[in-house]
Amino acid sequence: MPEVFTSYNNIISPLGFTTKDNYSALLNNQSGIQNKSFGKLNDLFCLATIQEEKIKEYAVKAGIESGFTKLESLSILSIQDVLNQSGISLKEKNTLLIYSTTKGNVDLLEYNKPPVSKERAYLSKMTEAIGNYFGATNIPLVISNACISGLLAIIIAKRMIAEGLYENIIVCGGDLVTEFTVSGFKSFNALSTNLCKPFDARRDGINLGEAVSTILITKNKSLLSESSTHILNGASANDANHISGPSRNGDGLLQAIENTFSKHKHILPDTINAHGTATPYNDEMESIAFERAGLTRVPVNSLKGYYGHTLGAAGVLETVIALEAAHHNQLIKSAGFSEHGVSGKISVINEHKKTTINTVLKTASGFGGCNAAALFAKL
């Protein structure tokens, strides 16, 4: 099977509109999370939202006419950046767009008079609008698999290219902070009122964040960027335990990791970018799975302290940052972590530091008991 690579990418988040801006913000210890009121209630929430004025400014600059929702505009901006960098076009027959999201345009349900047709709350209607903007030849594919959506999209894109179905796949992941998600996670008592603290002893829940991130997956060696990696393998697995709580023993995540390494048993990854949502049960489960997988000494971080939980975007955004950091041989501090608070023996990165990175393991877990893992190697 042909080798498949990651290449040009983009992140739009509260920390910037390019991968470069986002990456430098992280190294400067900036977080996109702020304490603010949101929606109908007067409660204060810790959320990572993108400034509306900024979005307008960039949309106008890019000449995106009205007629698009907030998420569609952000997605177009993010995809456009990757198309510009790589010089490829979605008009090409050998190029596909895969979109990963949990809720898409769910904010359209809020309005009595929505800015675009309510039909666009259907995910394929949303991606059709995005695809049409770029004159896409192929109908975009949508993956909606809870919080592993983004990573699963990368894994499936890799398989599709390896199979010879396409030469290039643009994977774009996006989700917004909406009243819909804020009220839902609050009803679960899953929201922390402070900055989230993945793997820390005092962690008490998630912060929600919004972002769109895009990455080119390709087999075309002429399209590689300086931070390109080889996607060695990826896998998903289900806990088969509970729809809203992770497995206690990390079985599902362990299975995803073991299957990812099934043909690469000799590799011990140099770093792990975990899911690390900062809920008590999730982080505990992940630590147990990592220890059982023999990854105790591998430096691990979560990026949720910088971005909050960006749901369907998380797997793409966090992979992009993890691979950018690998390119710079940089371990990025797991923001919010100070005191080890999980029972699995793992090595949480507590300060930015330089090291040698050749291989990166990325994992994700989500509602519905799903887990995913993927292994990347620098070229």
Add this chain to the structure above:
Amino acid sequence: MEIVISSYCRIKNNALIVNGKSIQLAKQDSAAFFLAETYKILGLNYPKFHKMDGLCKLGLLATEAALQNSGFLERHTLDKIGILMANKASSLETDRVHQQSISDKEKYLPSPSVFVYTLPNIVIGEIAIKHKITGENAFFVEPSFNTNLMLQQNNLMLKQSEVSAVISGWVDFDNGHMDALIYLTEIADDSIKKLNFKPLNEELLKQLYQ
């Protein structure tokens, strides 16, 4: 690699069709009534069923109907079975219920037992939990039932992951309207070849979905 279909269940217009045998309920009956009747017809005793939203009930029942007497779960180890599903409306049916519960400041009452079903892949989780199936997962959202995509992704999962069998299908629930086709696919190794199942192809899928 040869892939076969060993069993299927089709639900449309208040009819339950399992491997060609059809049970028709009154067309005017509600989706809720149809699901409750089907639960009885299949002889299930699974209390968790009653907590589920419509999409999960539909997917679980269609899967149960396809699995019954199929021998599928006995032929494969549970960590080598994948679940691949797709639909059009994602979880919008339950999204609308959650949105309703937060639309009015005076009657603001979001519920975690509703919110948890506002993701389409929960139906995969429910099926996985019922049978302890732990293999690969993927949920796609499409403009309509797309035989090409279903076949393509089925093949990819069987060829490029560790699974040897996939519970595959379309499960859509939108504005009270149900549409499901669940089919069981397996790599035809020597022992499965002897069972003379039909090969999985586009024509057969189109025929089953009709």
